[in-house]
Amino acid sequence: MYIIKVKGKAKIPDYIQVRDADFVLVAYFRADRPMKSVEKFGLEGKEEQLEELIKSLPFGKLQKLEL
Numbered sequence: 001m002y003i004i005k006v007k008g009k010a011k012i013p014d015y016i017q018v019r020d021a022d023f024v025l026v027a028y029f030r031a032d033r034p035m036k037s038v039e040k041f042g043l044e045g046k047e048e049q050l051e052e053l054i055k056s057l058p059f060g061k062l063q064k065l066e067l
Contacts (some may be wrong), residue, residue, distance in 0.1 A: 001065040005031060005057040016054055018065065 002019045014031040031054055043050060057063065 001026065002062055003053070003057065003065045004062045005054065005059050007059040014059070016057075019062075 001021070002023065004017045004019070006015045006017060008014045016027075016029055016031050017025060018027040020026050053065075
């Protein structure tokens with residue numbers, strides 16, 4: 001899976017996209033509320049690691065999600 005942080009503009013918040021190996025969108029959620037969606041793409045129990053990763057992600061850079 002891959003992850004990318006998208007910068008919001010004006011009143012639109014920052015978002016996180018999670019994509020599978022074929023770059024198909026698996027999850028899309030607000031960067032400030034990531035814990036509501038982790039069950040949907042199989043990362044339960046890794047919430048703290050995901051939260052730290054999201055904080056350190058640069059905007060617009062696609063990275064391989066390795067948790």
